[in-house]
Amino acid sequence: MKLAMIGLGKMGINLTENLIRNGNEVVAFDLNDAARNDASTLGAHVEKTLEDAVKELSAPRIVWVMLPAGNPTNETIDKLSEILDQDDIVIDGGNSFFEDSLRHNKILTDKQIKFFDVGTSGGMSGANRDGNFMIGGDDPETFAYIEPIFKGIAQTDGYLYTGKAGSGHYLKMVHNGIEYGMMQAIAEGFDVLTHSQFDYNNEAVAKVWEHGSVIRGWLMELTQSAFSKDPNLDEIKGVMHSSGEGKWTLDEALKLQVPTPVIAASLMMRYRSLEDDTFTGKVVAALRNEFGGHDVDKK
Numbered sequence: 671m672k673l674a675m676i677g678l679g680k681m682g683i684n685l686t687e688n689l690i691r692n693g694n695e696v697v698a699f700d701l702n703d704a705a706r707n708d709a710s711t712l713g714a715h716v717e718k719t720l721e722d723a724v725k726e727l728s729a730p731r732i733v734w735v736m737l738p739a740g741n742p743t744n745e746t747i748d749k750l751s752e753i754l755d756q757d758d759i760v761i762d763g764g765n766s767f768f769e770d771s772l773r774h775n776k777i778l779t780d781k782q783i784k785f786f787d788v789g790t791s792g793g794m795s796g797a798n799r800d801g802n803f804m805i806g807g808d809d810p811e812t813f814a815y816i817e818p819i820f821k822g823i824a825q826t827d828g829y830l831y832t833g834k835a836g837s838g839h840y841l842k843m844v845h846n847g848i849e850y851g852m853m854q855a856i857a858e859g860f861d862v863l864t865h866s867q868f869d870y871n872n873e874a875v876a877k878v879w880e881h882g883s884v885i886r887g888w889l890m891e892l893t894q895s896a897f898s899k900d901p902n903l904d905e906i907k908g909v910m911h912s913s914g915e916g917k918w919t920l921d922e923a924l925k926l927q928v929p930t931p932v933i934a935a936s937l938m939m940r941y942r943s944l945e946d947d948t949f950t951g952k953v954v955a956a957l958r959n960e961f962g963g964h965d966v967d968k969k
Contacts, residue, residue, distance in 0.1 A: 671819055672697070673732035674723045675714070676746060677764070678705035681790065682736035684797035685763070685823070687712050691799075692822035699723040720746070724753055730784075731758040732816060739766045739914070747774045756782040759812060763788040763803075767918055768840040775808065775835035784812045785835060789842020792825075800825035804845070806838030807831075840922075847919030847933045850912075852889055854936035860893075864902075873897035910943040 671694050675686045678700035689696050690713045698709035698716050706716045717723040724731060733750060737743045743766055750760055760778055762771060762785070771787035778785040789804035796802055801824050807813055813831050820829040832838055863870045876894035880886050896903065916937045923930040942948065958964040 671695070671732065671816070672727060673734055673819070674699065674727055675709070675734050675736060676700075676720060676723065677736035677742075678702070678709050679736070679738075680794050681763070681797045683708055683712075684794050685734070685736060685790075685801075686714050688798050688801065688823045689819070690714065694819065694822070697723045697726040720749060721753055724750075729755065729758065730815075731755070732761065732819075733759070734761040734763055736763050736790075739764055739770070744770065744774075747777060751777050751781055751783065754778075754781075754783050757784065759784045759786070759816060761786045761788055761816070762839075763790045765789075765842065765846075765913060765915060766839050767914075768836045768843060771806070771839045772836040779808070779835075784809050786813065786816070787836060787838040789838045789845065791842065791845060792828075796825075799823075801828060803829040804838045804841040805829060805831045806833065806835050806840070808835045843915050843918050843922070846913075846915035847923075847930065849889075850916040850919075850936040850940070851932040854932075854939055856885075856889060856893055872901060908943055910940040912937065912940045916940070 673689070673694060674697040675682055675689070676699050678686065678698055682700070683705065686696050686698055686709050696709070696714040698706065698714040699718070699720055699722075700706050700709070706718070710716045715726060717726060724733060727733070731754060733754070735743060735746050735750075737746055743762060743764055747760065747762070754760070760774075760783060762774065766774070766787065768787070775785045775787070784807065786805055786807035788806075790797065791802040791804070792800070803820050803824055805813065805820065810831070817831070830841075832841055860872060860875075863872070863875065873894055876890055876897055880890040880894055900906070916933060920930060920934050920937055923933070955966045959966045
C-alpha cells in the first residue's frame with residue numbers, strides 16, 4: 671500500500687523502514703531536514719510539507735501520524751481534518767492519551783474521515799521489525815482494508831484490533847502502567863543484590879534469569895544488555911523519567927476505583943528519583959529523632 675508517515679523520529683523512521691521492507695510505498699514528512707534525508711536514504715519519497723505529502727497519495731489516502739502526544743499530534747490532526755477528504759484514513763501511532771483520541775475521532779468522523787488510534791509497543795527495534803500494535807477504530811470494514819499493513823510489520827500475533835475508537839490507546843496506556851511495575855520490580859531486585867553480602871555479576875544474573883526462569887522476558891534481556899555495557903551502571907544517574915502513561919493508568923484506576931498499588935508505587939518512585947533529597951524524608955527523619963532519639967544524617 672501507499673501511505674504517508676508524518677513524523678520521522680526514533681519510532682517513525684524505524685516504522686518507515688519496516689513498511690518499505692514489507693512492500694509498502696511511503697511518502698515521508700518531518701520538519702527536520704536530517705530526518706527527511708534519512709527517510710529518503712531508506713527509499714521513502716520525501717516531501718517538505720504536510721500538504722505536499724498528502725497530495726502524493728491516492729484515495730482513500732492513508733496518513734500515519736507518529737508524533738509526540740499533546741500539541742504536535744493535536745495540531746497535526748486538526749490540519750489533516752482540513753486537507754483530507756471523506757473516507758480518507760488517519761492512523762495515530764503515537765502515545766496519545768485515549769481521551770485525546772476520542773476527541774480526534776470526533777473531529778475526523780464529523781468530516782467522514784476514518785480514524786484509528788494505534789498503541790505501538792516493542793520500542794525502536796519493534797518499530798523496525800516484528801512490532802506490536804493495539805488498534806482502536808469505529809469502522810471494522812476500513813480496518814480490514816488497512817490490516818495488511820499491520821500483518822506485514824508486526825510480529826506473528828503481534829497486532830490486535832480492539833474495536834471502538836480510543837480502545838487502542840487505552841490498552842497501550844494500561845500496558846505501559848504494567849511496564850512501570852515490572853521495571854520497578856526488576857530494579858529493586860538488583861538493588862537488593864547490590865547491597866547483599868555476596869559478590870554477584872549483574873550481567874550474569876540477568877543472563878541466567880533470562881534463560882528458563884519464571885521472570886524471563888524482553889525486559890530481562892534489556893537488563894543484561896545494559897549491564898554488559900556498564901556492569902554497575904556507574905556512568906548514569908538513577909533518575910527515572912516518565913512519559914505520562916503510568917500516571918494516566920493510575921488516574922483511570924482511581925476513577926474506576928480499581929486498586930493498582932504496584933503501578934502507583936512504581937510511579938511514585940519515578941517522581942522520587944527526580945530529587946536528590948526530599949522534604950518528606952527530612953520531616954520523617956526529624957520526627958523519628960524527636961520521639962525516639964533516632965540518629966539523623968547531617969549534611
